[in-house]
Amino acid sequence: DIVMTQSPDSLAVSLGERATINCKSSQSILSSSNNENFLGWYQQKPGQPPKLLIYWASTRESGVPDRFSGSGSGTDFTLTITNLQAEDVAVYYCHQYYSYPRTFGQGTRVEIK
């Protein structure tokens, strides 16, 4: 199984500042067939289902604010939230869909400082 490890487990960021979440996979999730990283990012607010933010490691889902961005390749990935807003308080998960079983990171809780 591919193990997804996020860091940090939680972080507190001031409004308007930047939040950076890292995700590391135990093996490469870059496909040689399409040169895409099979990595997604999800946001989950309390009592709600997850919401897809980013797919292919860096492509923003339709309707997602452009303060959310994804980067990285191979085994190391980053979700960056610039200009943090109060509504961004949530748990964020990375997810690999390169192989079975699909696996998720343990989640990173983002709070307001």
Add this chain to the structure above:
Amino acid sequence: EVQVVESGGGLVQPGGSLRLSCAASGFTFSKYYIYWIRQAPGKGLVYVSHTSPDGAATIYADSVKGRFTVSRDNAKNTLYLQMNSLRAEDTAVYFCARDSHRGGCMDVWGKGTRVTVSS
């Protein structure tokens, strides 16, 4: 509106069975792979299964293999999760989610249905 809605959760004793449903609307259900994902109380997201559009192929997590079975009725736009031999560790909110056709990420999620396995 594109949506999936889960139902069928509840309280069941260890060793018991339960069948969850995932009803889809607003899209051509028969063209999409569908996931079941679960989340134990206060914990993270865990993969359960991934089912092909025609229902002929499902890949299960090892933790549920042999106990859970997925079926789908494309005429009713519904996916089912039959859960047998339930254990305390199966206690979770169960989400169904649409595979986005973009490699396997999940773009439409239901609100989930809660399953509690307890005596």
